Amino acid sequence: MAEELEAAASEPEKRKRLSANARRGLLAGAVLVALLILAWVAYYMIRGKYYEGTNDAYLQADAVTVSSKVSGYVDQVYVVDNQDVTAGQPLVHIDPRDYSAQTAQFQAQIDLALASAANVRAGISEQQAAVEQARAQLAANRSDLAFAQDEVARYTPLAQSGAETREKLQSLRNTAARAANAVAASTAALDAAELRIGSLKAQGQQAQAQREAAVAQRGAANVNLASTIIRAAIPGRVGNKSVQQGQFVQPGLRLMSVVPLQSIYITANFKETQVGLMRPGQPAEIKLDALPGTTLHGHVQSIAPGTGAQFSLLPPQNATGNFTKIVQRVPVRIAIDVTAEERARLVPGYSAKVTVDTYAAKHDPDQTRGQ
Numbered sequence: 001m002a003e004e005l006e007a008a009a010s011e012p013e014k015r016k017r018l019s020a021n022a023r024r025g026l027l028a029g030a031v032l033v034a035l036l037i038l039a040w041v042a043y044y045m046i047r048g049k050y051y052e053g054t055n056d057a058y059l060q061a062d063a064v065t066v067s068s069k070v071s072g073y074v075d076q077v078y079v080v081d082n083q084d085v086t087a088g089q090p091l092v093h094i095d096p097r098d099y100s101a102q103t104a105q106f107q108a109q110i111d112l113a114l115a116s117a118a119n120v121r122a123g124i125s126e127q128q129a130a131v132e133q134a135r136a137q138l139a140a141n142r143s144d145l146a147f148a149q150d151e152v153a154r155y156t157p158l159a160q161s162g163a164e165t166r167e168k169l170q171s172l173r174n175t176a177a178r179a180a181n182a183v184a185a186s187t188a189a190l191d192a193a194e195l196r197i198g199s200l201k202a203q204g205q206q207a208q209a210q211r212e213a214a215v216a217q218r219g220a221a222n223v224n225l226a227s228t229i230i231r232a233a234i235p236g237r238v239g240n241k242s243v244q245q246g247q248f249v250q251p252g253l254r255l256m257s258v259v260p261l262q263s264i265y266i267t268a269n270f271k272e273t274q275v276g277l278m279r280p281g282q283p284a285e286i287k288l289d290a291l292p293g294t295t296l297h298g299h300v301q302s303i304a305p306g307t308g309a310q311f312s313l314l315p316p317q318n319a320t321g322n323f324t325k326i327v328q329r330v331p332v333r334i335a336i337d338v339t340a341e342e343r344a345r346l347v348p349g350y351s352a353k354v355t356v357d358t359y360a361a362k363h364d365p366d367q368t369r370g371q
Helices: 002-046 097-161 166-226
Strands: 051-060 064-067 072-077 090-094 229-231 236-239 254-259 265-271 283-288 295-303 329-336 351-357
Touching: 090 254, 097 166, 265 351, 283 329, 329 351
Parallel strands: none
Antiparallel strands: 051 265, 051 351, 064 254, 072 090, 090 229, 236 254, 265 329, 283 295, 283 351, 295 329
């Protein structure tokens, strides 16, 4: 009985001790929570507020669209989807017979122009000989004319004195006239021969111009012939291949794409309120939806010179009566600092979450520099 009375008397004291312990525990918990909140607030004010993040980010690569420069039937396709290629590696071969025939045709025109030029040169040499002959004939006729004129001058006083007959003088005068006509004819023949040389030289220049035109056309044909082999402009991986053997292709038709996975990057669209302290070179933390639990690192490479809306097909015109302010997005290019093995796991189009540390620019007086 005494033990029961003692236990009943100590029961309130036990409850008081438990209540006091509970209050102390709650107080300690409240103090711990307050300290954690204060620590978080202090961290946020000192460093945390300088971390700017967005999930409007995607992996991208400047893929090259492979297309044909010439038309024709595809003779052979050297690659398959998802194949890695190097710069200059052949991708597609187009039937080259039409372009080989064009090259041969222009080569024939070159040969014809060369033959014409050689024929003109031979004609000029022959005509120069004719010119020399005409000059010699002219010299001989001038000599005959001078002799005939001397004879007329010598016989004129003799005929006037009666020592010679007038018929003799008249005959000498006719001979002198024929000699003068012969000189005029020789002069005209010489002029014609010299003009013929000028005409032949003009024909030679025309043949040279025809040859140069044919050479230029042959060069263009050789370019087209070389273009029948379509090569990779950059190293990368083949994707979105649509060309097949036997297909007829036209210039500019997309055949496939080459994606440079070694140059992959991220385009993160930050709000305009987040880029005030953002600068090229600032570190960035990257998390991909396709690689859960993996954190990649990178840095800000560049910031776009305008918001995404400014580069749209129809930029917004806000000078209206019903204006609604919308926070704009600024594209920021993030370079990915990863190893080759990690880069091989990245594919353009992946969604990402990017966080940029802007703490280094907190004391930057120029809030627009680097943007």
